[in-house]
Amino acid sequence: MIVDIDEIDHAILRTLQEDGGLSAKDVGGKVGLSQPATWRRIKRLETAGVILGRSIILDREKLGFDVVVYLGVKLVTKGLLSIEDFERAVCAIPEVQLVQHVLGVYDYRLKVVARDISDFERILRRRIMTLPGVGNVESNVLLSDEVVVGMTV
Amino acid sequence: MHIDDVDRKLLRLLQDDATRSVSELAELANMSSGPVWRRLEKLESAGVILGRKVEINYAKLGYSVLVFLRITLDKTQGNAFDEFTIDARKIPEVVAIQTLLGRVDIRMDVRARDLNHYQEIYKSRVLALPHITDIEALMLVSEVKNTERLPI
Numbered sequence: 001m002i003v004d005i006d007e008i009d010h011a012i013l014r015t016l017q018e019d020g021g022l023s024a025k026d027v028g029g030k031v032g033l034s035q036p037a038t039w040r041r042i043k044r045l046e047t048a049g050v051i052l053g054r055s056i057i058l059d060r061e062k063l064g065f066d067v068v069v070y071l072g073v074k075l076v077t078k079g080l081l082s083i084e085d086f087e088r089a090v091c092a093i094p095e096v097q098l099v100q101h102v103l104g105v106y107d108y109r110l111k112v113v114a115r116d117i118s119d120f121e122r123i124l125r126r127r128i129m130t131l132p133g134v135g136n137v138e139s140n141v142l143l144s145d146e147v148v149v150g151m152t153v
Numbered sequence: 154m155h156i157d158d159v160d161r162k163l164l165r166l167l168q169d170d171a172t173r174s175v176s177e178l179a180e181l182a183n184m185s186s187g188p189v190w191r192r193l194e195k196l197e198s199a200g201v202i203l204g205r206k207v208e209i210n211y212a213k214l215g216y217s218v219l220v221f222l223r224i225t226l227d228k229t230q231g232n233a234f235d236e237f238t239i240d241a242r243k244i245p246e247v248v249a250i251q252t253l254l255g256r257v258d259i260r261m262d263v264r265a266r267d268l269n270h271y272q273e274i275y276k277s278r279v280l281a282l283p284h285i286t287d288i289e290a291l292m293l294v295s296e297v298k299n300t301e302r303l304p305i
Contacts, residue, residue, distance in 0.1 A: 021204050048213065057204050062200060087297050097301060098296075099297040103291065140256065
């Protein structure tokens with residue numbers, strides 16, 4: 001399952017982690033490879049499932065989403081049915097960006113984006129607390145975000 | 154900058170598929186390429202579009218463990234946050250650090266090859282960080298949804 005990649009692939013991935021909008025030519029320039037050779041390597045990383053895709057990064061605050069809240073959710077009933085119902089319903093909420101099944105004090109971790117705190121409260125009360133099987137919910141509001149990239153590759 | 158319905162439509166189309174070209178966007182939005190290109194330029198120069206990101210499957214590279222650490226700091230120390238984050242940044246396996254308002258102060262994501270590797274990082278690097286009063290760990294079992302898509 002693990003894809004064996006060499007130093008040049010690592011360099012390509014690091015370059016793309018820093019800026020995913022770079023063309024094969026730009027990436028090649030940074031790692032010292034021709035455009036066709038870089039393109040073939042990127043294709044290979046895509047086919048092997050190492051690169052899953054590209055997404056656009058938008059400034060959420062400029063689009064009016066000022067609040068990000070991380071929720072820890074504990075389910076009350078843990079039958080297979082309730083887990084499936086919960087997952088289906090929670091994924092359908094557009095403000096929920098992240099649903100992670102975890103081991104620990106909570107069963108799920110959610111990331112919710114909202115326009116402001118009262119918008120968040122509405123989402124929490126009307127959409128999250130009404131989800132099937134939901135028990136205890138803990139909220140932590142994001143103050144600052146720092147993503148450290150390019151280090152584990 | 155003022156963002157209108159046409160801008161939002163273009164942004165939605167790009168959220169669906171970031172690799173779409175100007176001409177593809179123009180066709181999907183029923184516009185000609187010129188105005189689409191000008192709108193995208195404007196959205197980029199105003200910083201609404203920040204860039205593009207590649208999504209990498211770290212499990213394929215041999216990193217199968219992701220642990221979310223929820224850390225409480227000793228707030229009687231005035232510079233606890235700064236000193237903690239400066240040192241945490243130096244750990245190569247720490248892939249995200251977030252400051253939170255709530256029951257925990259810091260969230261930190263640690264990526265490791267396997268549980269033994271994680272244990273090693275935890276004991277030798279994480280526990281050595283300054284001003285920690287409590288740590289809770291959540292280990293990722295599966296990702297049910299992961300999108301940066303905004304409901305615009």
